């Protein structure tokens with residue numbers, strides 16, 4: 048289906064982009080267009096103005112901050128993340144997961160900022176960034192603010208970036224001796240995830256997040272607390288995961304029942320945690 052007619056702007060500065068978004072009531076940012084243009088073709092969304100962020104080179108940067116954290120510009124593409132030496136030197140899990148998304152075309156255009164701003168619960172990055180405890184920088188007419196991932200993800204297709212605001216940067220804390228892993232069961236080899244799980248192990252309690260089971264990534268806090276003592280043997284991790292699924296309220300759909308998603312949540316939380324522990328060791 049063809050797109051409806053839509054006004055299009057391609058600002059050259061961040062200030063101009065924010066101004067344009069504020070000036071038009073129904074303006075939307077256009078990043079890689081891999082979700083937004085599909086939604087427009089299907090008439091699920093019909094913004095009046097598209098503000099294309101393609102010229103904003105500052106949003107494509109991947110930098111190291113003075114405290115060792117990794118700063119990912121919102122317009123960094125999956126392909127850029129896969130190939131970035133900065134990413135692979137300290138946070139290779141980001142490249143590993145970016146490489147799992149769809150196909151080459153999607154990875155060449157899709158951006159990490161678009162991925163989290165769309166906040167489709169089946170997307171790969173929300174649970175991973177939850178386990179990594181990322182922080183998001185949002186820029187709007189009143190300047191810049193930073194929010195934690197837990198404040199950023201609000202609900203299905205909803206985030207803390209409001210009308211007239213842009214996500215500009217995602218900051219991932221320095222990993223220390225952290226091992227991280229991501230496990231998923233997709234629909235077909237490169238398909239949408241039915242359930243996914245991310246884990247990060249750094250000596251304290253592991254951080255474990257489950258995706259596709261709610262509107263926002265769910266931290267498996269009970270399992271995290273049960274493993275706070277540091278014993279990450281397979282038996283202990285499996286025991287800690289028991290009951291995790293029952294604490295969740297996932298949807299049933301054509302791909303999986305809620306009960307099967309609860310089961311997968313436990314299986315994938317165990318898989319990701321054991322792999323992360325192995326990588327941290």
Ligand SMILES: Cc1cc2nc3c(=O)[nH]c(=O)nc-3n(C[C@H](O)[C@H](O)[C@H](O)COP(=O)(O)OP(=O)(O)OC[C@H]3O[C@@H](n4cnc5c(N)ncnc54)[C@H](O)[C@@H]3O)c2cc1C
Pocket residue numbers: 075076077078079080081082083084085121122147148149150153156157158159160161162164165167169170171172208212213214215237238239240
């Ligand atoms: C065939 C196919 C398969 C896919 N499979 C997967 C998959 O398995 N896993 C997965 O995670 N994703 C998958 N995707 C989705 C893909 O990852 C998209 O790239 C992503 O959801 C959106 O990123 P984008 O850069 O394309 O953003 P766009 O589509 O351009 O924008 C998405 C939304 O975010 C908003 N937005 C974008 N950037 C900003 C910003 N900086 N500030 C504020 N708002 C912003 C836009 O206004 C829009 O509402 C798939 C897509 C396709 C086409």
